[in-house]
Amino acid sequence: MSQNYFNTLPLRRQLDELGTCRFMDASEFADGVEAAKGKKIVIVGCGAQGLNQGLNMRDSGLDVSYTLRGAAIEEKRQSFLNASENGFAVGTYEEMLPTADIVMNLTPDKQHTAVVASVIPHMKEGAVFSYAHGFNIVEEGVEIRKDLTVIMVAPKSPGSEVREEYKRGFGVPTLIACHGENDPNGDGLEIAKALCVAQGGHRAGVLESSFVAEVKSDLMGEQTILCGLLQAGALLCYDKMKSEGIDPAYAVKFIQYGWETITEALKHGGITNMMDRLSNPAKIKAFELSEDLKDIMRPLFEKHMDDIIDGTFSSTMMEDWANDDKNLLTWREQTGQTEFEKTEGAGDISEQEYFDKGILMVAMVRAGVELAFECMVEAGIEPESAYYESLHETPLIANTIARKKLYEMNSIISDTAEYGCYLFAHAAVPLLEDFMKDIDTSVIGKGLDMDDNAVDNRLLVAVNEEIRTHWVEVVGEELRSAMDGMKAI
Numbered sequence: 349m350s351q352n353y354f355n356t357l358p359l360r361r362q363l364d365e366l367g368t369c370r371f372m373d374a375s376e377f378a379d380g381v382e383a384a385k386g387k388k389i390v391i392v393g394c395g396a397q398g399l400n401q402g403l404n405m406r407d408s409g410l411d412v413s414y415t416l417r418g419a420a421i422e423e424k425r426q427s428f429l430n431a432s433e434n435g436f437a438v439g440t441y442e443e444m445l446p447t448a449d450i451v452m453n454l455t456p457d458k459q460h461t462a463v464v465a466s467v468i469p470h471m472k473e474g475a476v477f478s479y480a481h482g483f484n485i486v487e488e489g490v491e492i493r494k495d496l497t498v499i500m501v502a503p504k505s506p507g508s509e510v511r512e513e514y515k516r517g518f519g520v521p522t523l524i525a526c527h528g529e530n531d532p533n534g535d536g537l538e539i540a541k542a543l544c545v546a547q548g549g550h551r552a553g554v555l556e557s558s559f560v561a562e563v564k565s566d567l568m569g570e571q572t573i574l575c576g577l578l579q580a581g582a583l584l585c586y587d588k589m590k591s592e593g594i595d596p597a598y599a600v601k602f603i604q605y606g607w608e609t610i611t612e613a614l615k616h617g618g619i620t621n622m623m624d625r626l627s628n629p630a631k632i633k634a635f636e637l638s639e640d641l642k643d644i645m646r647p648l649f650e651k652h653m654d655d656i657i658d659g660t661f662s663s664t665m666m667e668d669w670a671n672d673d674k675n676l677l678t679w680r681e682q683t684g685q686t687e688f689e690k691t692e693g694a695g696d697i698s699e700q701e702y703f704d705k706g707i708l709m710v711a712m713v714r715a716g717v718e719l720a721f722e723c724m725v726e727a728g729i730e731p732e733s734a735y736y737e738s739l740h741e742t743p744l745i746a747n748t749i750a751r752k753k754l755y756e757m758n759s760i761i762s763d764t765a766e767y768g769c770y771l772f773a774h775a776a777v778p779l780l781e782d783f784m785k786d787i788d789t790s791v792i793g794k795g796l797d798m799d800d801n802a803v804d805n806r807l808l809v810a811v812n813e814e815i816r817t818h819w820v821e822v823v824g825e826e827l828r829s830a831m832d833g834m835k836a837i
């Protein structure tokens with residue numbers, strides 16, 4: 349029986365692994381996809397990451413095909429259709445794996461131990477086995493045959509946006525690593541770099557990371573700001589707007605597209621730019637609300653970080669795996685039944701209106717990004733990694749909500765993220781009950797009375813200073829300066 353790998357490490361090694369983070373210079377990607385060129389790359393699974401990573405890598409000139417479990421091929425399941433209708437070769441493990449040079453495991457985390465057991469025996473000696481998230485290695489302590497090189501290429505983005513950003517000529521920030529226990533030829537990182545380039549990651553920013561740093565930061569981002577808070581915030585804002593007499597169809601549309609519009613400003617210019625989109629009085633109001641939100645939610649964010657670091661979260665989720673995903677499936681069903689999810693959105697809303705009438709949503713984003721960033725950094729995760737996992741990825745998740753509300757977000761993110769999202773949202777909604785009682789339509793749905801735009805100069809200066817000097821803004825400005833190819837959506 350394997351055990352939590354991170355928990356077996358001595359403290360100093362844990363801290364080293366958590367703090368492994370080197371921003372890679374563009375010159376390090378000068379060889380492009382060379383290290384993977386001509387190699388047979390076989391992807392296991394053709395879902396959210398599998399399909400989109402494969403499409404990008406093929407467009408980058410690599411030899412990509414798929415292997416699926418026998419039943420998926422026989423029954424022509426969605427994964428088979430995803431691969432075959434996109435013109436990829438698809439075969440069984442016996443057909444595809446023995447000749448593969450690089451096998452990319454893009455199946456759900458829950459399945460990884462079974463996938464390792466069934467896939468690895470077919471792999472040739474000296475091949476490469478790749479992950480997009482290190483849960484199986486770090487939280488389950490799975491050990492891989494020593495002749496195999498084990499790498500990680502982890503896009504900080506939903507699969508759909510890995511593709512969309514690539515098509516726009518950009519990419520998504522990516523964490524790459526080679527598992528120290530499996531690097532027999534010393535070339536694992538070179539291969540990870542090539543796969544990352546093939547997915548477009550080098551255009552947005554790449555960190556040389558570790559499996560540990562990726563897992564602990566990824567779990568924190570997805571549970572809190574990326575998914576949990578957007579889920580909780582959507583439900584709370586909708587209920588408030590409706591109870592204040594705002595047309596439900598307008599409220600739904602406002603929230604569905606509001607996260608995307610607001611956080612697009614975040615992606616391009618950080619919290620500073622997002623807050624600058626508000627009038628001065630609205631900015632001060634959003635700042636005050638976000639300070640209150642930070643005070644109320646800090647213990648919850650800290651609890652998620654602590655539970656992730658000491659393995660409580662992963663063991664709780666694995667209990668649910670063993671219980672046929674009872675919690676996950678119940679929470680998924682409940683989300684599908686919410687009025688927000690079932691009501692069709694309607695109404696004309698201009699881009700600026702989302703800011704002017706969405707002051708509370710702006711406040712939630714600022715509070716969530718800063719809290720997630722602060723908790724990660726306090727736990728030993730480097731600021732660059734915390735930035736990608738909190739601020740940069742929030743708009744990419746918001747893009748999925750704009751497509752089909754919370755249903756779309758939860759079906760595109762991994763099952764692991766979805767579980768953590770519900771866990772957080774179920775705690776956050778009651779936690780914010782009293783705070784929400786004091787909220788009215790001036791900050792969500794209608795906006796401030798704009799007859800008088802006057803503000804206290806000293807207060808405005810202090811608020812601007814506080815926003816602009818936060819560490820997430822300092823590191824963000826640096827990281828965004830390397831994102832010269834970023835495109836508007």
Ligand SMILES: NC(=O)C1=CN([C@@H]2O[C@H](COP(=O)(O)OP(=O)(O)OC[C@H]3O[C@@H](n4cnc5c(N)ncnc54)[C@H](OP(=O)(O)O)[C@@H]3O)[C@@H](O)[C@H]2O)C=CC1
Nearest residue numbers: 393394395396397420427454455459480481506507761762
């Ligand atoms: N979702 C995302 O956007 C992100 C995911 N990740 C990571 O990427 C990995 C893949 O996640 P995601 O794309 O969400 O996964 P999906 O749920 O979309 O993967 C579904 C695919 O996995 C196959 N599969 C499921 N179980 C098995 C099994 N036991 N054996 C073989 N194949 C199986 C399915 O085939 P079948 O048709 O047979 O069921 C299907 O092809 C995870 O490690 C995740 O943490 C990382 C970043 C973001």
Ligand SMILES: CC[C@](O)(C(C)=O)C(=O)O
Nearest residue numbers: 504505506570761762765
């Ligand atoms: C936000 C969740 C994520 O980590 C991701 C898309 O990056 C996932 O596991 O889906």
Ligand SMILES: [Mg+2]
Nearest residue numbers: 503504505566
């Ligand atoms: Mg992630």
Ligand SMILES: [Mg+2]
Nearest residue numbers: 566570762765
């Ligand atoms: Mg994840």
